[in-house]
Amino acid sequence: MDDVKFAAGGEAAASEVFVVELAEFSGPLDLLLSLIRDEQIDIYDIPIARIAEQFLARISTLKLDEAAEYLEMAARLVRIKAQLLLPRRDGEDLWDDPRAELVRRLLEYQQVREVVDHLEKLSEARRRRFARAFQPTTPAAPATGPLSLSLPELLAGVDRVLRLARKPHIHDIVPRALDVDGAIGTVRALLALRARAQWTDVLPVNPEPWEVLSLLLALLELAKLGELRLEQRRAFASFEITRDPASEAA
């Protein structure tokens, strides 16, 4: 391990470069593959000692929390190196190469990288084409993961929704019948006594809106029937009610 320390220490000035470079690797397998490619090593016959040293040199400048996965791989490499150093009996055919599992994973990972290259090409081709209603890729649609609620929580939620639903802001419109016939009776009775009256004379004290409307409709109805005449001298003035002379004659 001494030479590893030496390599790392000697490159102190370049340590920044190492960190930046490592960020470009998507994981320890990526770094390992790149080492194997750079050294033009046969993946089925990896010189573990050399690769392990280079691997350690590359990660030695990383901060520990960032490098956990790289350190795990480093430990694995060192263990394989140790296993390879154990003496083997001559003529032993059934020897499990301690590198086999690592090779399997590297091959698998290489397939992943190849598919990634393919996906990158596809993605690049698609990115160059725009659909008519172009929309920038909607960032982070709210994640709707599966609900994890206890039964009481769920019931409380349902209760909340129901309580909200029970007080809606809806204005009820209550149909209030107008008493046009009653108002007609009142006006006729008044006109039987007086030939002339003011709008305010027939209006009850503190009238409700429905009473005003009933009276208005009654007056219009009676005017239509020819029993009285309505006269308003100017806009917004109170109007005068006059018994119709014709109906009087009749």
Added chain:
Amino acid sequence: MTPLAKLLEAALFASGTPVSAAELRAMARHATDGEETLESALDSLRDHYETDGHGVELVEIAGGWQILTRPEFTEAIERAQLASRPQRLSAAALETLAIIAYRQPIGRAEIEEIRGVGAGAILKSLHERGLVDVVARGEGIGRPLLYGTTPAFLEQFALRHLEELPRADELAIALRAPRPATLTGSLVRENGEPPARAD
């Protein structure tokens, strides 16, 4: 162009996303006398764009059809700020997507095993982008979430369906010399069908 081809052009123009064959067929049934098949009308529309030299073309994506601009106009359109290319995915995200596409339904632990790094943050981001979804729960402790790709994944990579991804024997791995028999580890499953959705 045939009457149905014109209708398809109008419908695909109106929609910003790929329209499935089923949707187009339902529309065609209501709108035409039914003598013309959807396939021949789509061919007619494609030929129309091909032979007359149009700026757009008919593309089959994610089990549906979509009208897209031709790639040679990308830069000019972007310079005019009428549209811009979406962001690229990171290498880590692409690796995770590749693994999910071929091994789905797959749990987080298996993805991490293959990549040799944690996958939680990337899975979350891919899920938020709608490229992967939880498709099942696995057996075993905690019944882990199993992920699969979504139609949005096909859309993003302009794939018609998952079977369009390269098969095992199409992957040209330089170091694939079949040396030791024990080394059968393969991203692609033994039967050579990459995206087996159901096991």
